[in-house]
Amino acid sequence: MLELLSKEPMHGYQMMKGLEEKSGGLYTPSPGSIYPTLQMLEDRDLVQATEIDGKKTYAITEAGSSFLQERPVEKPLESFHDHTREMLVREDELEQDLNELVEVLNRLHRESLQDPTKMARLSYFLKKVRGKLAGHFEEVEEK
Template identity: 55%
Template structure:
């Protein structure tokens, strides 16, 4: 006799993943793995040294900041698609200081950087162009953060329903997911 109705009322509950979900659970987890791998194929978000320089000048034109704040603000403004490393920000700060465009003031063990008069002029000149986090690569990168996160969270919720939901809840979840899929394709069809 096959185990098509063994354990927890799901066909083939004794699957290799050990979740007690049989073919339903295995298929769901495989789909989740495929979804995750699809979204993990993101383009690189490495920016050029000139972009880091322009970003630092743009942020310091708003207010004095320390290096870690600069890194955080760039990440925030780019929607998470660009987070420069300390290894690119701090050398840039040193270079700008050497050029006389910024000055550093130490307070409570941290250096806070601000623009000099020459730095303000350079920031104004650079301000005529879009900020680096508004550039196409940063903007395109942001579409690779919110949607994948929402997709993975949806797959996790579906897996939870499959693990602990009643057969009626599972059927309802399938209907909800089918509707969501149709609506997503409908978005693309709108052009």
């Protein structure tokens, strides 16, 4: 918030929009989080509120600027965006893999309807795979 105010004075709604924009739309702060934080920053003399056009507008103070210089803002959102993009790619790949698997299983199921031996083998295989998957994910959750 101090970084946003270091560029220009803003009222609460502008701060909410600014933070949403900085997060690429992934985080939309609520008035219930913005205004108490602004009040805390004001109590610490890091921002100063003034009424402009009937709206409470906040500006960073000298103490706030010093505070910001002493503690440079990390850029977690950049790595967050990279991580999010990577997760979306993985999700797309997983969805594609699942769709391909369903296609293969549907084909094998259709083929097995004409051959009781194939049906028994497919059923056995599916039970084994289902058990292994369930067991694998239970192990992961326990860790």
